[in-house]
Amino acid sequence: MRTLCSSTLIGEFFIIGFAGLVAMKDADLSTGLVWTVCGVAMVLSVLLCGMVTRPGGVQLGWALQIALIISGFFVPVMFFLGACFAALWWASVHFGRKVDAAKARWAEQGSSAA
Numbered sequence: 001m002r003t004l005c006s007s008t009l010i011g012e013f014f015i016i017g018f019a020g021l022v023a024m025k026d027a028d029l030s031t032g033l034v035w036t037v038c039g040v041a042m043v044l045s046v047l048l049c050g051m052v053t054r055p056g057g058v059q060l061g062w063a064l065q066i067a068l069i070i071s072g073f074f075v076p077v078m079f080f081l082g083a084c085f086a087a088l089w090w091a092s093v094h095f096g097r098k099v100d101a102a103k104a105r106w107a108e109q110g111s112s113a114a
Contacts, residue, residue, distance in 0.1 A: 002049075004091075005052040009049050011088070013045045015085065016038050017038065017042060019071060019081075023038070061089055066086075
């Protein structure tokens with residue numbers, strides 16, 4: 001699960017940065033505010049790569065997905081991109097857990113055969 005979720009989070013890191021560049025063009029938003037919010041979100045996405053298998057890591061990932069979708073109120077294309085990354089996050093968690101379970105079964109069968 002860690003590899004799939006981390007890949008999604010790193011992709012989000014770049015998307016958040018690009019969204020910050022787009023949001024900077026909005027005259028109603030200050031550059032400092034845009035980069036503070038984007039910076040926190042970008043750091044969170046990288047930190048979550050290491051926390052995803054710890055308790056609460058997946059839930060924090062969901063919080064980031066919701067924040068990405070909400071950011072669509074400032075950068076409209078983020079409604080679409082946030083939804084796409086939320087779907088990727090779901091798939092990463094869902095299929096990552098299946099892969100982890102299959103690896104555990106395979107390891108168990110390998111150790112019992114020896």
